[in-house]
Amino acid sequence: MSEKVVNLEINGRGFQAREGMTILEVAKREGIPIPTLCHHDALEPVGACRLCMVEITHPNWRGWKGLVTACLYPVEEGLQVTTESQEIHQVRKTILDLLLARCPDAPYIQKVAAEHGVTATSFKKNEVQTVCILCGLCVRVCAVKGCNAIGTARRGIRREIAAPFGMPPPDCIGCTSCAHICPTDAIPWEDVNGVRKIWDQEFEMVRCVSCGRPIMPVTQLEFEAKRAGISPDYMTTCPACSQQKTLETIRTAFTIKRPASEDAVEAAS
Ligand code: FES
Incomplete structure (x- = not known):
């Protein structure tokens, strides 16, 4: 049986993808960066960190838009995906702000947070010393x-x-x-x-x-x-x-x- 191919847009550009692929898989294939922390190509995604949030909409959704995790959301015919916007950046910054509060001493989290413009957490720092972000x-x-x-x-x-x-x-x-x-x-x-x-x-x-x-x-x-x-x-x-x-x-x-x-x-x- 031949695989069904769907047409979608990412950041205004048209792409084709195999039905069942996730937005993250298509974006990776096309070299479109989406930050991730709990994803690994060899493992089933679970959507634990929420850092890969992107915005989706569809011509049939009458203007409705939503934020979804790119590592879990499957592509569909006509889907329109935006990977960069002020709202998306704000969501990612909040997630990293929270992760910095949980693991203030984790160098990798400090680095990723700084890349997104978060250099210090605005939340109360975790008193328990850990660098585990519970990505699973x-x-x-x-x-x-x-x-x-x-x-x-x-x-x-x-x-x-x-x-x-x-x-x-x-x-x-x-x-x-x-x-x-x-x-x-x-x-x-x-x-x-x-x-x-x-x-x-x-x-x-x-x-x-x-x-x-x-x-x-x-x-x-x-x-x-x-x-x-x-x-x-x-x-x-x-x-x-x-x-x-x-x-x-x-x-x-x-x-x-x-x-x-x-x-x-x-x-x-
Ligand atoms: S990469 Fe962690 S939720 Fe998608």
Whole structure:
């Protein structure tokens, strides 16, 4: 079945898009900037941060306009989208003002806020020290990996990302996906002497069979191997050594001398 294509406008320019795409996906494809904090292309959007607000209207809506989150709103035939206006800027500034109040010491939030003209919060600053903006990317990536080791706990202003019962999460494999996807570096972790520390747990690291460098925690190796349906032994070489081995194999393959009999046939012809 062929995909349905819809026509829409963004900032007065006409575009075509596949039905089901979001406004953010189309804007990204066309190089139209829309700020985001809780979005990642590899994960389902949830509309947590509201920073990607844009204005929409439609010729059939008799002048009605509305603000929607671009990461969630699907495109439709005739949709008219505006990504920059005074009202939109004001909404984004208010969101960043609130985020600065929650995380006054988060460098990334300070940077994004400053880019939108907000250099200090006009709200009461959070007394609890945190750089977590509750975007939920860490929880979502952990779920997509199939671990579900962390989640959200409590409600309202006490809401936080946490492990079950505040204990070291038993389902954590120490992969650090949560820490790497976090836009504000809110999840601390470290690798020291072949041991990884994250979420109040220590994970023994597997070392590369060629160079001896730590690659990943034993728990992650076993998890990934089981998921891929392969022996863990296939994953005990680090990326650098694997690449080196591949290069050597290619070089060897291209320098193999042709059998003398083939040279003789070529010379005789
Ligand atoms: S990026 Fe759309 S709500 Fe956060």
